[in-house]
Amino acid sequence: MTTPLDNPFWSALASIHNSIALRAGDVARYPTDYAPFLGVPDAAVRVGDALGSLVAPGESVYLLGVVPTLPAGWQLQAFRPLAQMVCDAPLASVEGPEIVPLGDARRADVLALTALVYPHYFRVKTMDLGRYFGIYRDGRLAAMIGERLGDDGHREMSAICTHPEFHGLGYAGHLTTWLTNDTLSRGRQPFLHVSYENPRALGLYERLGYRVRRDIGFWSLRRIDAG
Known part of the structure; x- marks a missing residue:
């Protein structure tokens, strides 16, 4: 059973930070002057053009807990998991x-x-x-x-x-x-x-x-x- 803590960026963007979230389809992110974080509701979501409308060419963002399947044109780097x-x-x-x-x-x-x-x-x-x-x-x-x-x-x-x-x-x-x-x-x-x-x-x-x-x-x- 999953909880909001399993997907912290999305959980915050969908609740306490909903008023500042930038959204396109099933993708949400913080404005760049708040945090470089992006979230999706689950790993099965199709990000497609929505992702490209929120992230500029050459820009890097970060995901925590959940990462979607990505289209071409994106570079994903996995860090060591956090505690x-x-x-x-x-x-x-x-x-x-x-x-x-x-x-x-x-x-x-x-x-x-x-x-x-x-x-x-x-x-x-x-x-x-x-x-x-x-x-x-x-x-x-x-x-x-x-x-x-x-x-x-x-x-x-x-x-x-x-x-x-x-x-x-x-x-x-x-x-x-x-x-x-x-x-x-x-x-x-x-x-x-x-x-x-x-x-x-x-x-x-x-x-x-x-x-x-x-x-x-x-x-x-x-x-x-x-x-």
Whole structure:
């Protein structure tokens, strides 16, 4: 039995991010200034011309969990599957400094930090997809966390990152614990995705109380025809 977590991009585009989704037939994607993600409802869907109307020649997008059969003119690259982790119960509190909301007034700080340590998928409007929070130290954004994907029953913990000058202070654990417990208190299950090539992060989330739900496929898709 499948759940929304088995197809996270599509699930979010069809629910909490429906108002910003770009659609053609059975294909949906985020606008480029939000995220480079594309989704389809299932692997059997015929993407045909719909895909070409949403992705520009030479552009790359990413798929998670479900990939359709592709027509000619597209290059699909499979990455190592990610660990999809979930949390089922409140986590033990972790001590740490004040956590503050990150809104428009702090956007430049967020973009500077993500450009340094989380550059691959964060865009100018990514932080408009959900709530974002951070820890400041000496006037600088030292660490952050946010919500990205989700549906009516789930929220993704995302962009969990720390400035290199503030590693080892427990900020990532403090932020993750705080937002996880807040999400659970709102009646939604927290989940996240982490690369097996980042064992330090994987170990942190396991120690906090997350468990691996499944390995989930992750691909890049590039349009190579001339349009």
